Amino acid sequence: MPHSEVILISDGPLPLDSPVRKIPFFFRARLIDMAKVSPKTAGEASVAIIELLGSSKPGMSALKSSWGNIAEIPVIGIIDKSDRREVTQAAALGEMDLIDREAPLALLLHQVKKYLKTDILQDLPKDTPERTAEAFSKANAFLETLCMSAVSDASIQIRAMEDSAKDALSAIDLEGLLAWMQAVESHHSPTYSHSLKVAGLAGAFARYLRWSETDCREMVAGGLVHDIGKMRIPLTILDKPGRLTDEERSLIAKHPVFGQEILKPRLEVPYEIKRMAIQHHEYLDGSGYPNHLKADRLSQKVRVMTICDIFTALTEERAYKEPIPPRQAIAMMKNMGPKLDQDLLRQFSDMILDRVFAELSKPVSAAGGDAAA
Secondary structure: OOOOOEEEEEOOOOOOOOHHHHHHHOOOEEEEEHHHOOHHHHOOOOEEEEEOOOOOHHHHHHHHHOHHHHOOOOEEEEEOOOOHHHHHHHHHHOOOEEEEOOOOHHHHHHHHHHHHOOOHHHHOOOOOOHHHHHHHHHHHHHHHHHHHHHHOOOOOOHHHHHHHHHHHHHHHHHHOHHHHHHHHHOOOOHHHHHHHHHHHHHHHHHHHOOOOHHHHHHHHHHHHHOOHHHHHOOHHHHOOOOOOOHHHHHHHOOHHHHHHHHHOOOOOOOHHHHHHHHHOOOOOEOOOOOOOOEHHHOOHHHHHHHHHHHHHHHHOOEOOEOOOOHHHHHHHHHOOHHHOOHHHHHHHHHHHHHOOHHHHHOOOOOOOOOOOO
């Protein structure tokens, strides 16, 4: 088991109102029945979270008998601090951090992240230029807040989105698209890495097309947000180290619909960014999803986002496949014919090949997941 894993311990299924249910959207996590906790089931996890709501005497007894193994890693207990029974149960187990069930989700996430000690900057290539590293860090921070917004009632931080897009575009202008792509390839999350790559490509392509500064920044922002619907899909599925089941693939294919549900009431999000999130899997001939829109309903920005998204998916390394070289990926996309805007694709091809993207055919780190872009 990966050392960055979080184990979730509950006496039976997690209660519907438990904040622990949202942990798999942010971290690799496994649920273990309290009565089945053992060194074998716990594996090499880095953090344990115990939900004490509804825990029974047999479950608590089994957990206590295995406490010596569990207590070797940080333990977080989720309780109602006004409930004497839960407080007593936690005290009987041993030392742990206690978080009230009604506390903000951000508090629980902060505590888990502190124990996992994930620092994305540590994994950057040593020759990553300074502005690229700073822009990467800022864009990642925005994606983390975006995930929080997608699974809670928190507002989307539009200023942070705009600042991230501005800094990423500036870094690409000054230090090159290749530096950006190599930096974001180092991200430990394939899902985040994909969005960061698409954002960089979309911004660079808009610049290549001589679009306005405002439009170029909007394309970067659109790339950051385009997969927001995936943030309603647990990372255990999105970052699965192997092929997806039919059910899992079907769930991932719903991410544009989830994106629409998340973004529709968010009046602060620009309309075109919403369109890119909802429509980036539509094709000009109407064969795409989720709404089978045709060319007359798809804007230039959506068409660009679709091209950048497909190219990124093809050239990324996944658990079950090697990355496809850029030239081969372009050829495959040209063979899609009327599904894509071939004039835009021709110009995208010119930009990609001019920038010697063959270097990206061997990413600096492996990524998990499945082929769904």
